Amino acid sequence: xxxxxxxxxxxxxxxxxxxxxxxxxxxxxxxxxxxxxxxxxxxxxxxxxxxxxxxxxxxxxxxxxxxxxxxxxxxxxxxxxxxxxxxxxxxxxxxxxxxxxxxxxxxxxxxxxx
Amino acid sequence: xxxxxxxxxxxxxxxxxxxxxxxxxxxxxxxxxxxxxxxxxxxxxxxxxxxxxxxxxxxxxxxxxxxxxxxxxxxxxxxxxxxxxxxxxxxxxxxxxxxxxxxxxxxxxxxx
Numbered sequence: 001x002x003x004x005x006x007x008x009x010x011x012x013x014x015x016x017x018x019x020x021x022x023x024x025x026x027x028x029x030x031x032x033x034x035x036x037x038x039x040x041x042x043x044x045x046x047x048x049x050x051x052x053x054x055x056x057x058x059x060x061x062x063x064x065x066x067x068x069x070x071x072x073x074x075x076x077x078x079x080x081x082x083x084x085x086x087x088x089x090x091x092x093x094x095x096x097x098x099x100x101x102x103x104x105x106x107x108x109x110x111x112x113x114x
Numbered sequence: 115x116x117x118x119x120x121x122x123x124x125x126x127x128x129x130x131x132x133x134x135x136x137x138x139x140x141x142x143x144x145x146x147x148x149x150x151x152x153x154x155x156x157x158x159x160x161x162x163x164x165x166x167x168x169x170x171x172x173x174x175x176x177x178x179x180x181x182x183x184x185x186x187x188x189x190x191x192x193x194x195x196x197x198x199x200x201x202x203x204x205x206x207x208x209x210x211x212x213x214x215x216x217x218x219x220x221x222x223x224x225x226x
Binding site for chain 1: 118120147149156157159162170202204206208213214215216217218219220222
């Protein structure tokens with residue numbers, strides 16, 4: 001069974017601090033996505049990483065895919081209250097003939113206090 | 115391009131009743147997945163449809179079923195509702211199976 005473990009599960013920090021969220025697995029994924037979800041809404045796709053070692057930046061957010069494509073990290077610089085939400089990673093492993101799975105981590109709840 | 119549309123947004127049902135939720139994917143997307151989200155269990159995968167065929171199924175009882183129509187729209191049905199079925203039900207569409215998922219706003223189901 002493929003699993004994605006996210007850490008930490010909860011994070012409460014002050015505005016301006018930096019933080020890193022980790023997403024780890026023993027399985028290899030063809031791609032990995034990061035989402036952010038606000039209460040009562042659906043998750044919103046932030047980024048997709050495909051190549052081992054790939055780094056993508058989205059303003060103050062930096063996403064990295066591990067060299068072996070088994071893990072990923074999300075780093076936020078100078079967090080702001082607007083970054084508050086549930087962060088989810090999801091690994092995609094595609095098979096043949098339109099089969100495959102999208103595996104979600106348990107999520108990291110981030111609270112950024114002003 | 116319009117996003118994923120789920121209807122209704124909110125629903126209150128009584129134990130024992132059944133419910134049908136609807137999802138219209140992004141135009142051109144042929145894969146639709148359904149998830150149940152609760153505070154204690156996180157995001158739990160229900161099933162995924164592609165070209166009107168169920169491609170993947172999660173570990174949910176047979177009371178949970180779904181289908182996909184030729185226009186890629188999907189419905190999920192829950193029969194004999196239980197209190198524990200209260201959750202946010204999310205639909206996601208993808209171009210093909212198990213790639214980037216684009217979520218709707220969800221349907222908040224409350225069973226009383």
